Amino acid sequence: MNTTTLTDSQRQQLRAQLEQRKEQLLQELDAIQRDTLGVAEAAGRGDAEPAGSSRDQANSMAAGMVRDAEAARDHAELVAVRAALERIAAGSYGECTDCGQSVGVPRLLAQPAAARCIACQSKAEAQGHR
Numbered sequence: 001m002n003t004t005t006l007t008d009s010q011r012q013q014l015r016a017q018l019e020q021r022k023e024q025l026l027q028e029l030d031a032i033q034r035d036t037l038g039v040a041e042a043a044g045r046g047d048a049e050p051a052g053s054s055r056d057q058a059n060s061m062a063a064g065m066v067r068d069a070e071a072a073r074d075h076a077e078l079v080a081v082r083a084a085l086e087r088i089a090a091g092s093y094g095e096c097t098d099c100g101q102s103v104g105v106p107r108l109l110a111q112p113a114a115a116r117c118i119a120c121q122s123k124a125e126a127q128g129h130r
Ligand SMILES: [Zn+2]
Pocket: 096, 097, 098, 099, 100, 101, 116, 117, 118, 119, 120, 121
């Protein structure tokens, strides 16, 4: 098996996965946003945790922080997924964005949004950004 070049069907399969992931992330981000905006209202509508006590407020603040972290992670992934789809459209998908070498088919199959080969990814992570 050739592990450096994607076949057309592999590329199509990965593109479908990326499109699907993009939709999922958009929905998640949308839900998180609605959730954040709707917390005050929801408390009055009775479809959320009963509001009023200080313990509930602390819980909802903690939940808000979790949501923020989720939103940030989803957003970062969405950016990576969109960039991968752009690389597919541009025909550069599967090439490391840093060194231009093949990212490697097994790596792409495991992580369709991977932008860098393992060597460059390790380097980037060592420098503190992904
Ligand atoms: Zn590289």
